[in-house]
Amino acid sequence: MTARFALVAALGASLLAAPAASADTSLADLRIAPDTASFTLDNGLQVVVIPDHRAPVVTHMVWYKAGAADEAAGESGAAHFLEHLMFKGTDKHPDGFSDTVTALGGQENAFTSQDYTAYFQQIAKEHLGQMMELEADRMANLALEPEEVARELDVVLEERRMRVDNDPSSILGEAFSATLHVNSPYGDPVIGWPDEVNALNRASAFAFYDRFYTPENAVLIVAGDVTPDEVRALAEATYGKLESRVDLKPRVRSQVPEFGSLRTVRYADERVGQPSLRHGWIVPSYATAEPGEAEALDVLAQILGGGSTSRLYDRLVRDGGPASSVGAWYQGNALDPDTFLVYAIPRDGVDFDVVQSAINAAVAEIAESGVTNEELQRAKRSLVAEALFAQDSQQRLARIFGLALTTGGSIEDVQTWPARIGEVTAEQVQAAARAYLSPTTGVTGYLEKKATGKDS
Amino acid sequence: MFAMLARSARGSLAAIGFTTAAVVLWATPSQAITIETVTSPGGVEAWLVEDDTVPVVMMNFAFQGAGSSQDPADKPGVANLLSTLLDEGAGEYDSEAFQAVLQDRSVRMSFSADRDSFYGRMKMLADNPQDGIELLRTALDDPHFADEAIGRMSAQIISGIRRDLRDPNQVAARAWSASAYPDHPYGRPSDGTEETVAMIGKPDLEAFKARTFARDNLHVVVVGAIDAETLEPLLDEAFGGLPETADLVTVPNVEPITGEIVTETMDVPQTAIRFGGPGLERDDPDFIPAYVMNYILGGGSFSSRLFDEIREKRGLAYSVYSYIVPLDHSAIFGGGTATRADRADETVRIIREEIAQMAAEGPTEAELEEAKAYLTGAYPLRFDSSASIASQLLSIQLEDLGVDYVDERNDLIEAVTLEDVKRAADRVLGQGEPTFVTVGPSGS
Incomplete structure (x- = not known):
């Protein structure tokens, strides 16, 4: 994820509100944020309201179902560049509205990912209507001065240098992702390839804007000290005045072909302080999986590499094992199949091969012999507890719903997530490992220390 | 999945009265949070904001002064290493068992240190805060500091230090501190160096903890679905085993050197x-x-x-x-x-x-x-x-x-x-x- 301003991407899987229930309580009865209301304006804008009356504050977010993976060929970075330019102004507000947000004591930001672009403000509740007016205005009336566009391109290029070029691990990450997601737009970095970013201009930003920024392609989320009726009235008076600007096309992307073999990406750099390795596979996302399969992958990631009770930690890190740290991660919130990743940092003097073999053995053990009931229950409890804790934050709630609704999910999907996690069986976890985590498929990536003056 | 990062708080020692309740009014008059000052039977004091909206309890606490500025001059990195080891085996649990019981009881426990203080954060479900508090007591009173855990955590920290030494922003930050505070604890790297971290052993950790974790430099904030009556005995349970007074090394006040x-x-x-x-x-x-x-x-x-x-x-x-x-x-x-x-x-x-x-x-x-x-x-x-309220109030206490x-x-x-x-x-x-x-x- 790439944002106009540095932002901590704190997206959990999901969460639930309501009864003071521990993970031991029957999960079937738990619903995430049960007070959540949703309706659709006449122009097609979906509105989600998540009441939380603890502080007189609201989080106001607009999510567009358009991200880097929706860019035209050869224009990588356009979605993110547009995100930056959205702060530059409209005919009515030629200098943008950041000064207004600030003067009202609000905070704002935006972020772009492969599948979505989102803009938000957090502000005292009495200013919600004004935020809606301003956000609705820039949904349809963006105006850009050519000099401003050129300067902002420089900012984006600095952002790229900071995020990628300064960081050998990110440089490997780009090559790794391009190899793993070959033929899929997920293989192109959200911030864009340098030459293509350099070639972006006012026209390419507007082309993306005019294809995707329209009420029926957006989701409005308001979390905080509001009622659905208040939000409806304000939304109708602002966003409700907008007309559709676009003839939307289905979001069909080219797919990763099946590769029967393992591919390897190596990147060596003198700046590498600590060698590391990663192994990724393409797996179904919540949007593409068979029922229960994505939930099983979430549980699998937790059992395999979620923290210091995980299999990988036990086999590779504890008791003088070959790695100093390990983990596993499943990117399930995506419109197309996405990534299941394991990663490790070898201990001093340990070869990549030793670490890779140990990872393969730990994965094979699950594929062949499954997981214990204790592991299964612990993983589920941990996922559900994280969901319970997450509901403490209105911003996090807003993000979880926004993420789901722009990647093929529904409100119902979010609300019933704990119940579905609760239904995952040991057999499903084993089946997921067997089906997707073969040591002879996917991509391995090696970040290596390059000795000064010679290749390695 | 992504725990919120601990926010560092800085300030001077606090001494707050008790049994007060401050009502905070926002711009919108109907809104208020009430901060109660709770004192346990054993004399442990905490600020409490009770709120039942979400069935969780957050507890943030700090030992003021117990940060990396207390590290031995020849071994920077003790406070930081200590912050990774309290939950790595304590009481009847070895490292793996302690981590497992935290998960099985849905308790999140984390520690951190900055230059001035040592911090703890607990997230607990409202129906079982005593489970979390029991584990916290064990972590504070009886951590094992087993060789295996020390080796494992040192390796992780050293690998982070190596990464930082290649990160221009980190290098610049370290260089600034070294230049501004040449003869002061603030000039030393808080995480230590590769060499010093490798030298730290169980006696260093035990000595640091014994000297710096005490009741008289403790600050506690609790926010969430818990009332004062329930909290009071839990405060004694959590912190009652600590020594009365900390024995901190005097850290001189210093002005950063400028113009370099x-x-x-x-x-x-x-x-x-x-x-x-x-x-x-x-x-x-x-x-x-x-x-x-x-x-x-x-x-x-x-x-x-x-x-x-x-x-x-x-x-x-x-x-x-x-x-x-x-x-x-x-x-x-x-x-x-x-x-x-x-x-x-x-x-x-x-x-x-x-x-x-x-x-x-x-x-x-x-x-x-x-x-x-x-x-x-x-x-x-x-x-x-609740998490942000707890963090704000702890900063206010520390300052x-x-x-x-x-x-x-x-x-x-x-x-x-x-x-x-x-x-x-x-x-x-x-x-x-x-x-x-x-x-x-x-x-x-």
Whole structure:
């Protein structure tokens, strides 16, 4: 994820509100944020309201179902560049509205990912209507001065240098992702390839804007000290005045072909302080999986590499094992199949091969012999507890719903997530490992220390 | 899945009365949070904000003074290593069993250390806070510090240190501290070095903990679905086993050395820039005016002078900022950016000009009004969740601002005059050039 301003991407899987229930309580009865209301304006804008009356504050977010993976060929970075330019102004507000947000004591930001672009403000509740007016205005009336566009391109290029070029691990990450997601737009970095970013201009930003920024392609989320009726009235008076600007096309992307073999990406750099390795596979996302399969992958990631009770930690890190740290991660919130990743940092003097073999053995053990009931229950409890804790934050709630609704999910999907996690069986976890985590498929990536003056 | 990062809090020792309840009124009068001061039968004190909206209980606490400034001079990194080891085996549980029981009881426990203090954070479900508290007691009173765990955590920390030594921004930050505090604990790296971390053993950890974790430097905040009656015995359960008084090494107050220019060469496409010099103490009458001044200069993420000049007008950087931080023993004004190597000199020149300009003339009346509007309007945003309330209140305790501070804070901002800000600007920025550190390719 790439944002106009540095932002901590704190997206959990999901969460639930309501009864003071521990993970031991029957999960079937738990619903995430049960007070959540949703309706659709006449122009097609979906509105989600998540009441939380603890502080007189609201989080106001607009999510567009358009991200880097929706860019035209050869224009990588356009979605993110547009995100930056959205702060530059409209005919009515030629200098943008950041000064207004600030003067009202609000905070704002935006972020772009492969599948979505989102803009938000957090502000005292009495200013919600004004935020809606301003956000609705820039949904349809963006105006850009050519000099401003050129300067902002420089900012984006600095952002790229900071995020990628300064960081050998990110440089490997780009090559790794391009190899793993070959033929899929997920293989192109959200911030864009340098030459293509350099070639972006006012026209390419507007082309993306005019294809995707329209009420029926957006989701409005308001979390905080509001009622659905208040939000409806304000939304109708602002966003409700907008007309559709676009003839939307289905979001069909080219797919990763099946590769029967393992591919390897190596990147060596003198700046590498600590060698590391990663192994990724393409797996179904919540949007593409068979029922229960994505939930099983979430549980699998937790059992395999979620923290210091995980299999990988036990086999590779504890008791003088070959790695100093390990983990596993499943990117399930995506419109197309996405990534299941394991990663490790070898201990001093340990070869990549030793670490890779140990990872393969730990994965094979699950594929062949499954997981214990204790592991299964612990993983589920941990996922559900994280969901319970997450509901403490209105911003996090807003993000979880926004993420789901722009990647093929529904409100119902979010609300019933704990119940579905609760239904995952040991057999499903084993089946997921067997089906997707073969040591002879996917991509391995090696970040290596390059000795000064010679290749390695 | 992604735990919120612990926020560091800094300030001087607090001594707060008890059995008070401060009602905080927001801009919207119907809203209020109530801070109760709870004292356990054993005399442990905590601030409590009871709120049943979400069935969770957050507890943030700190041992003030127990940060890396207490590390032995020849072994920096003890406080940081200690913060990774309290939950790595304690009482009847070995490392793996302790981690498993935390998960099985849905308890999140984390520790951290900064230069001044040692912090703990607990997240518990409302129906079983006693489970979490029991485990916390065990972690504080009877951690094992087994060789295996020490080796494992040291390896992780060392690998982080190696990464940082290749990260130009981290290198610049370390170089600034080393240059500003050559003979002071603040000049040493908080995480230690590869060599010192490898030397730290069980006796170092035990000695540090025995000396620095005590009841008289403990601060506790609890927020969430729990009432005072339930909390009181839990406070004794958690902290009752600690010694009465801490035995802290005296850390001298110090002013950062300024006016230095430090340049390090690193083959990277961007040059990292850090600058810094003396700020103002938290209890200085000009601290709030200086805070407002810093917001106008470079503290505001969207609309500061540095942001306008460096990013908006010239596209030189993605991020540029300044800050004013009162550490317990040194007040700092500082900032940083990362910019195209071939324009690093230009960027440094602009930062210097902006500092000089602010020192000489202060802000405009309009800038001051905008700053006040933002700072007062945005204050309630810091209280939008139990976790953020806990974090805010702990900072207020550590800075010794008193239980009523939440209620008073916006009035303090509103009272700032243009004259105040000009005086503060001159005091902070007009007394000599800050030390500048640049880390980037040669010739930049």
